[in-house]
Amino acid sequence: MSVVIRGSQLARMLGRWHPLPGTRRSPEYAALAQAVRGLLSDGRLALGVRLPAERELAEALSISRTTVTAAYRELRETGHLASRRGAGSWTTLPSGHRVGTSGLWTPSDALGMMDLGCAALPPPPQLVPAARAAADQLACYLGDAGYHPTGIIELREAIAERFRARGLPTSPEQIMITSGTQQALDLVLRHHVAVGAGVLVESPTYPNALAALAARRARIGTHGLDPAAGWDAELLFSTLKQTRPRLAYVIPEFQNPTGRLMPAELRERLAAVAHSTGTDVVADESFVELALDGTPMPPPVAAFDRHSRVLTIGGMSKPYWGGLRIGWVRASAPVVQRLAAARVGVDMGSPVIDQLVAVQLLRQSDEIVGDRRRQLAAQRDALVAAVRATFPEWRVVIPSGGVSLWAELDGPVSSALAHAAEDVGVRLAPGPRFGLDGTLERYLRLPFTLPADDLAEAVRRIAEIRYDLDRIRTGSRWRTPEVIT
Template identity: 75%
Template sequence: MTTSVRGDQLARLLGRWHSLPGRRRSPDYAALAGAVRGLLADGRLALGVRLPAERELAEALAISRTTVSAAYRALRETGHLTSRRGAGSWTTLPHGHRVATSGLWTPDDDLDMIDLGCAASAAPVELVPAARAAADDLPRYLGSAGYHPTGLPELRAAVAEAYTARGVTTSPEQIMITSGTQQALDLVLRLSVPVGSPVLVETPTYPNALAALAARRARISTHGLDIETGWDGEMLLGALRQTRPRLAYVIPEFHNPTGHLMPAELRERLVAGAHAAGAELVVDESFVDLPLDGQEMPPPVAVFDRHSRVTSIGGMSKAYWGGLRIGWVRASAPLVQRLAAIRVGVDMGSPVLEQLVAVHLLRGAPEIVAARRAQLRFRRDAVVTALREMLPEWRFVVPAGGVTLWAELDGPISSALSRAAEDLGVRLAPGPRFGLDGTLERFLRVPFTLAADDLVEAVRRIAAVRHDLDHAPRPTWRSPVVIT
């Protein structure tokens, strides 16, 4: 079924579309069409969405229907809108685009693009030897059907041992292996969030978590993180009491995108608050292996769980390699079995060979993760130095771990900056992609997973674009190359 957007909803997403940089020399219809393309570019308007009728949008924006008609015509000409008499108009994809490995729509000829839209590192050198060793182990499993909904026993045991080493006693029966952390979250939501249920998330937060919640048609409430201090404990616990969500999703370890680390005291209070509110707590530990400054890590949130309220999810994407597609769920053994029953209707189990590769990588975890931390520390310091030199008016806190930096810009220009940066060969993830309803335009996520030279060059180009936004004679709207 095609999703529709009402005139008032689209007007709210468009915001102050008529006051973008350089707007005064652009015709109204061109500015409106460009603003719609901008919504497509940063993911706030999805593909296949039926737009409101021309008259309805004209009334919502308080402009003439002629202007809306011309804007829709311009969108059809650039391939961003398809119309059929009697059926309406819906968003489409321009020619020459494809789905990239990040899940975003990108052009085929973008090999020279510096991609800061994806916060993931290349594979470690140990991956190939691990794959060869896994291939040698594979014959042991070839006599069976190969379906393991909860995962290979040896990988479940390895993940359980890692949790126990962190201070939370875990048995293999409490672990389910998934095809990445995103699937882990999706399965938990399928089990725990009936359609229309209230859910509490941080803002900003991981965009794909918002997408998964939207697929469940959850009623999302948010708790805002401060750019300098992170969580406000009293406000977070107050939000739990007031909204009484069915589930709360948090990223306490080097939060994506802000990089903050939740203190132990708040972790304990959060678990108690979730229990009092009758809420399940989903803890995303994707970045737990990546402290960069030698700090002592607080205990896992699950340490404080006495009532089976905490479900932890994690995986190998950030410390190892995203292409491996190995994630996991840590929960009570009965909950793992319920998740496995749901999982067999999705994919029956993760690939055996990839799970065996993961086993070998986890055996070499101390050396592999130490090298990854050193690499990320060097790259973080390089991008921090570049930002301070070339964009001194931007404000940020140097993250003590993880892979991302959250910058507050000198104006609500994140989407406009991201669109313009692609013309200079830099792909960005603008702030609104990490929140709801088009907010966070003053913020930008800057990952530091690429080579240091590429990061410095990207900042140089971004600084040039930032200068051009203030001096451009007119906007240069182009076909977006990042469309979700």
């Protein structure tokens, strides 16, 4: 059975669709069709969703039904809508598309695209030698069935040692190895969040975390995170006390996408307030190893936890390689055992060979991560210089770690800019992907994971189409926001 979206909901997601800024004049129905395609391309509108009836959407948008009928017809012609008499119309995609690196559907012939939608690095040169060494160690594990729901002991001990080195006593029994950080989050949500339970997240936040929460049908609440000032402590804690969510998801180290680093005193208060409200905290440490300026790192959030309320998740995707699907959960030993019991309904454990490769890479972490930090720092500085020279009206706060800039644009054109950038060979992650209900249109995430020359070229291409977006059709105006009481 398809999920049905109401006309008022789709109208809110479309936002200021009329007219969508572009490089040429287009009829109103074409602008509406393009806006719906935009929602599909950046993942805010899922596949298989039944769109509202033509009359309902026309009333929600205050336009003629004829316009909606023509827009739906164009969407059917381009392969973005399927219809059946008596059953309605639902979202689909044209043939010849695939799931891209960002998890979104993209044309399969998009070779040569500068992908700024994916904030990840290529593998380090040490990967292949580590894989060979891991293969030599595999014989030690061929005497059993190879199922290790909590992970092999060598890797769990290596991860525990890294926590101990950061001042957080940890035993291997408190570590569960997962198939990437995303699976770690999914397992925690399966265990901790019932359907309809409240979950508090930062805004903006990691899009795939929002997708995981939506899959659990969680009731998502947000608290704002200022790109310049970081977390508003009083707002965060008052929201926790008022809503008392079942879970709070935070990214304390070089937050994705803003790059902010949560101070130690806020971490301590977060653990205390979460306990008082009965809230468990998931601290996503995906970027913890990527401090770029010698920034002193505060203790882990779990270091202030006295009541087993904090579950820490992390992985090797960002500092090492996304293709090595190794993540982990750090929690109390009983919670780890319950997570492992829940996991066997999903898979029986991460591949042993991948875990052995991870052990080899972690033994070389000082060299690998040191090289990554130097590389990212140089690319960050190159991207900042290019953005400031090309777009002096944009505002960016230079992050002290992580892999991306969070740029405040000169207008609410993030989605339109991302759509237009595809035509010049650049894929972007518009601000609304990092929030709920189409907000954050003034923001754009710009990762600095590509080589410096590619980043400069990408900014140059974005400049080619940015100023064309201001050439709105004669007589067209942005709709004035209504006051909602």
